Amino acid sequence: MDVMSRIERALAKAIGQCSLPGGPPRLAAAMHDSVFPRGARIRPRLCMAVAAACGEDSPALTDAAAASIELMHCASLVHDDLPCFDDAATRRGKPTVHVTHGEPLAVLAGDALIVLSFQTVIRAGMRNPQRMATILQTLGRAVGAPLGICAGQAWECEDEIDLAHYQQSKTGALFSAATVMGAAAAGTDAEPWRRLGELLGEAYQVADDLRDVVCTPEELGKPIGQDEAHGRPNAVKLLGLDGAIARLDALAEAAAASVPDCRGGADLRAHILSETMRLLPKELARRAA
Amino acid sequence: MDVMSRIERALAKAIGQCSLPGGPPRLAAAMHDSVFPRGARIRPRLCMAVAAACGEDSPALTDAAAASIELMHCASLVHDDLPCFDDAATRRGKPTVHVTHGEPLAVLAGDALIVLSFQTVIRAGMRNPQRMATILQTLGRAVGAPLGICAGQAWECEDEIDLAHYQQSKTGALFSAATVMGAAAAGTDAEPWRRLGELLGEAYQVADDLRDVVCTPEELGKPIGQDEAHGRPNAVKLLGLDGAIARLDALAEAAAASVPDCRGGADLRAHILSETMRLLPKELARRAA
Structure with a gap:
């Protein structure tokens, strides 16, 4: 079974356990719509790529680790989209969860997805x-706090933002978790894999900044220009368009070079370089190719 | 060290780990204010009472289990108080977390407390x-969903409420967890302890209904008459005042009788009966005594 099918199957299984009889059906629906239809599933794919490179011997655990990361990511999106944060009307080209299901169920769906993420690994x-x-x-x-994605989002509520901690927490934390958890699921010493996740998280942040400036809302499935609108830092603003693209390239190279020795190292390095290119907005990818 | 000191120490230790350098200080403050000053700490005390009755041999694990339940309870209070739910201005006699820290940090504090709860047990x-x-x-x-406190709160978003599932999820679930986790922390077969938690959860719900009708806002530290205001079911409305008090008595007796055979069974039964009496509003307790 290919990687994406494994991820979707693991997520469907997890979400399915929340819609069993005895539970409130609207919460189950809101949780489902928080996770499907799928986005790029970048973090769980990274987790599985690392597990494969480490010679995974427990695929069910890899699947659970990958799904748990995506569930946390989806929970954070649902809460970040709430009126008191980004007040976003669309996500992945569809109305956001609070628009479809109301704000109370969006809060609760996010909460329950956080719990489900832990449950998925525990099971x-x-x-x-x-x-x-x-x-x-x-x-x-x-x-969690002080260094996870909740903390990353909370930096936006501070008067003085610590930019390095902000980006590392808001974006880097889940990427680091993806690589470390992939290695751990395969029974490998996991900490040496953290650096790879950090570098890819930074690369993703730069790519996200590029998309926020360059893409159309249709291409992105959500509004553009959000960094400008919310006064958030953006790599294109800091480095210029060409500077940001060069930075993305350098981060991808550094990430590939950081891969610890392992059976599937060569494949993983190739995967990293091609995946990072996929992060570029189509227009820029054509220009770079 | 007495039980309450152990609980407060375990909670302070957990919360302290969220205010380490590198994290956003306002999130740490909002998390702190979600947990302190203390409420009655009924659930963690129950957890510790069960562990003690089972002959606890791993106090650090008992402390963590007890603290994790209270952290989940506090997370649920912070989210339930949000404007999109109860829109509550006071809790434990103080402004609610979203009033003091703003709605975004109240959402994030709840999220991070859910994570911290799991982390506390894992550590x-x-x-x-x-x-x-x-x-x-x-x-x-x-x-989580379908049967935990998130699901319980979500029943309030349904057109047709399943009352038994609503109350079991919203209140009973954490009480059952308290007894089961207390037994598990002590290394005892835990499932036989679930029934005790269910009965005490139901007793607590009846006592809560009584307080909502009988207490003053000063006595309760939060607004009264909330069930009436939000159209929620209430035992006093269903059974009358004397009927509700009789129901509470019967539940306390049934709970005491349900305690599985264990070293500290007699003490625990006495604890259950006195604790249930403490749940009664002062005015009614005087009348009952």
Whole structure:
């Protein structure tokens, strides 16, 4: 089964467990719509690519780790889209969860997705408590305070923003978790994989900044110009268009070079370079090619 | 060290880990104010009472289990108080978290507390992965969908409310988790302890309904008459004042009778009866005594 099918299957299984009899059906629907239709699934694909490079021997645990990262990511999107944050009307080309299901269910769907993320790892990890514990620790650190995505979002509520911590928490944390958890799911010493995730998180941030400036809303499935509108830092504003593209290239090279020695290292390095190119807006990718 | 001091110490330790350097200070403050000053800490005290009755041999794990339940409870209060739910201005006699810190930080504090709750168990459970896994599974089930407190709150968004599932999820779930997790932390077969939690959850719900009708806002530290205002079911409305008090008595007796055989069973039964009496509004407790 290909990687994307594995991810979708793992997510569908997790979400399915929330719509069992006895539960409120609208919450289940809001949770479903928070996760489907799919976005690029960049973080879980990264997690699975690292597990494969490490010679994964426990695919069910890899699937769970990958799904748990995506569930956290989806939870953060649903909450970030709320009226009190970005007040976003569309996401992935569809109305956002609070627009479709109302604000209370959007809050609760995000909460329940955070819980489901942990549950997904716990259910899959019972036979392998040591790996489970590493994965859960990594997940918690990447999402909570002081350094996870909740903290990243909370920096936007400070008068003085610590830019490095802001971007590392808001974007880098889940990318680092993806690489570390992929290695942990495969039973490999996981910490040496953190640097790769950090570099890819930074690359993703630059690419996201580029898309916010260059794409059309149709191409992006959500409004553009949001950094400008919300007074947020943006690499294109800081470095110029060509400077931002050069920075993305350099980060992809550094990421590929950071891959620890492992069986599937060559494949993984190639995967990293092609994936980073895919992050570029189509218009710029054509120009770069 | 007495039980309440252990609980406060465990909570302070958990919250302290969220205010380390590198994190956004306002989020840390909002998380702190979500947990302190303390409420009655009913759920963690129940968890510790059960662990003690089972002959606890791993106090650090008991403390973590108890704290994790309270962190989830506090997270749910912060989110339930939000403008899109109860729009509550006061809690425990103080302004609510969104009033003090703003709505974005209230959403994020709740999110980060959910994560912290899992982290607290994971950190304490590394040396005892089997117990840790049982505790984490119980915690996830009690909080997420379809049967946890998120689901309980979400029933309020349905046109047709399933009253039994609503109350079991909204209130019973965390009480059941408290008893099951207390037994699991002590290394005891945990499932036989679930019934005790369910009965005490129901007793608490009746007592809460009584307080909502009988107390003054000063006594309660939050507005009264909220069930009437929000069209929610209330035991006093259903059974009358005397009927509701009789129901609370019967539930306390049933709970005490349900305690599984264990070393500290007699003490625990006495604890249950006195604690349930403490739930009564002062005026009614005087009358009942």
